[in-house]
Amino acid sequence: MESALTARDRVGVQDFVLLENHTSEVAFIENLRKRFKENLIYTYIGSVLVSVNPYKELEIYSKQHMERYRGVNFYEVSPHIYAVADNAYRSMRTERRDQCILISGESGAGKTEASKKVLQYYAITCPASEHVQTIKDRLLQSNPVLEAFGNAKTLRNDNSSRFGKYMDIQFDFKGAPVGGHIINYLLEKSRVVHQSHGERNFHIFYQLIEGGEDDLLRRLGLEKNAQQYQFLVKGNCPKVSSINDRNDWKIVRKALSIIGFTDDELLNIIASVLHLGNVQYGGEDSGSAYITTETQIKYLARLLGVDGTILKEALTHKKIIAKGEELMSPLNQEQAASARDALSKAIYGRTFTWLVNKINDSLAYKNASVIGLLDIYGFEVFQNNSFEQFCINYCNEKLQQLFIELTLKSEQEEYEAEGITWEPVQYFNNKIICDLVEEKFKGIISILDEECLRPGDASDITFLEKLEDTVGGHAHFLTHKLADGKTRKVMGREEFRLIHYAGEVNYNVNGFLDKNNDLLFRNLKEVREQAQKKKDIYIYTAATQFKNSLAKLMEILMSKEPSYVRCIKPNDAKQAGRFDEVLIRHQVKYLGLMENLRVRRAGFAYRRRYETFLQRYKSLCPNTWPNWDGRLVDGVSTLVKHLGYKPEEYKLGRTKIFIRFPKTLFATEDALEVRKHSLGMSFSQKTKYRKMRQSAIKIQAWWRGILARREAKRRREAANTIRRFIKGFIYRHQPRCPENEYFLDYVRYSFLMKLHRSLPKTVLDKSWPTPPPALIEVRHICHESVISTIINYSRCELRDYPFLSFTGFRALEQKMVASEIFKDKKDNYPQSVPKLFVGTRLSEFSDINPKVQQALGNEKMKYAVPVTKYDRKGYKARNRQLLLMANSAIIVEEAKLKQRIDYSSLKGISVSSLSDGMFVLHVACEDNKQKGDVVLQSEHVIEALTKVAICADKMNSININQGSIKFSVAQGKEGIIDFTSGSELLIAKAKNGHLSVVSTAE
């Protein structure tokens, strides 16, 4: 049902309990028809499987199909005989309860095919060992053997089973089939001697004649022509298009050898039956019969291993006991023919039973779990119904009783187990009919036996009268005599009618006594009578035997958990695709399917275990989707409330939900279908997303791989670098070599980078980072290069470097010159470094006397500084101004240009190395105007002398002297200035006539 909305299964419901109008036979048959048209031959009524014979091979029995049904919940897949087989198997394994599958239906409905399918399912899906394989083979091979001996072509079925069969399949604790046991019921022995027109004898006769090897046939005295045998010509139908006797013979021979039949005993008997059939009689004048076919007797004697004379006597005489003496009384021709036929039937019947026993011996196994398979004739109603139909319909009556009892019982048990109040179901209890047939002393079988055994002239008619006397008043019994006028018209005078659960059937009593007595024993009637009198032996009649075997069967079935397969044949023509409604309605009725459905639907149409229900429908409620964490019953309760189930529509049991009406379930199914669609949509989106995600993951993985490889390379290189670095560190004091070059380069590089980051703000800033040893040498170069870079900058167009002013550059250039001249040579040089050089040290140009200005005219003055001039003779100090012009330096005394010294005549300049401001301008004396060197002192000595050096281009002419400076006072005369360090600056004429300068050490 769960897949009811899949395309194929839209055709009809796959469980009749879901029919809205469950009491309508029309709706029932319409559902069958719809499904049949779609080749859906299986439909459930709850757990009962209804199967319609397709009369064609359907592709639904493959190994894959078997796998699909293996271990799957009964309702999760579409109905199938494999589902029934699997369900029974699993119940047997898990609940440790023996199972039985009851297959019923009329002749040709597909019972035997269904039972074979079940057997095949177990043979293929169950576990197997080597031993098990042998048993499996024997189980499977028992079928063709039994079919050869027990099946025949009838008008209704080319392979009709002419016996009832119950087969136990035994399984060991591992679930492997390890044995089997077959019980056969009521073989139609009459077929051995007579067949209706268009029908045949049992298959084995034709198989032997058609397929038997020449040697074999010769030995058996048989001809390769069925027409030669009286027992095979009655139906005038030796050949059937759907049957290949020759092939079947091979199959049967092989099967016989697999089961373990090695001698030809069996075939001797089969051949004997054919020879018996050809035994002919002649009549003597006295009326006694004699045998005219000696050859047959010869063969029979050999094949049966009996004395020919005794055989002949047995076929022409009967034994009677007269006055306590056993006598042989001759039979007339008709009686002899009957005796011959009776013997033939008996031989065949016993051979069949012997065969079944042999098969059982080959399958024997004890101590096992069991699944029983009952393939037994269904209800039979013909134009003329005899003893056989009576037995068969009685059997079906019993099975129906069992079915009702077990179904109701299991329903009731389920309600009880689930804690749901049992709602009584009205049903027809057919016990009343069973009693009518089988009750001791009062039942039809007892009456029949009594008639068979009582002394005097009993006949079929006396039996009928006895019935009228005894059960005439029974509600389910009627005879011509007892019937009303209307019924009499449709009943013969020799008939009695039973109103079965499935319908009315008229039985003709003709032959009842003979058949019940089993003709063979007729001549033992006297023995029987005596035995009956003594009451110590009970002679069983055929009907009683059958009744007893049925009772045993019922016992067997009652002890097991049943599953039901109800087979229906769709038409009488054995044609595919033909759905004969009248015929089917008849079977639906006789199978009791409507009653079955009514019982099943009495309470609730649908029931499922909580987990199954929740699993299927959870997507319909946000609280249960995608998963429900709580108790299952709460989940189901939440779900059905969300779906709007009304309280009267369902009940919650202990493990299952019970839904009363199919429409409730259908609404839920429809909702699921819609939901599936939307889930399907989101599924496609999900698929797309999943694809994208996978792609992304792939790309990420690749990229991560690349990164990881890079990282690994980086680490490898880093490790190498560290190794080289450590080696370099060890070798750092060595001259540059391959071991340390990396280290040295690195140190250099990092120093320069550090230097680059913390470059002094000005050139005057001496706070340079400490260079590594390797760079001490270059420190100076570096410093210079920085300076020269700056100088170069200064030479560039200012507009390119707007951040530096022109004066700024000039000052830096002069500072560079000063550095070159005085750095590390004159003590007070460092103090001059941070002070910027300026253009004049006079407060203003106005400090220059206007007269001087006037005298200078347009001459450009480059520098001016106040100086102290010391007389060359007395070293008297006088305030003067030193002006540096383009071509000369001028010493100014207030308003007077006192002395002009052309730069060309400036020979040199001397200063001390100490930190005093004294300096001497050495002037060439060729010129008379010059009076000798000029001794001056300035607070800005570094600046002033740098300017002089630059203006006069005398950078290399500055002498820095230690201790003293010599200078010329006048032509030929020399003066000396002595320099010493002291605590206080003191400039005075010393006693030795030198000028003594004490400079302060700063």
Ligand SMILES: Nc1ncnc2c1ncn2[C@@H]1O[C@H](COP(=O)(O)OP(=O)(O)OP(=O)(O)O)[C@@H](O)[C@H]1O
């Ligand atoms: N499931 C099936 N698929 C195909 N054909 C089937 C199927 N069931 C039955 N048949 C056909 O119908 C025929 C009769 O089936 P089967 O012999 O099983 O009937 P039955 O109910 O055993 O009859 P009977 O009571 O006479 O033994 C088979 O020989 C086969 O041709």
Ligand SMILES: [Mg+2]
């Ligand atoms: Mg059959």
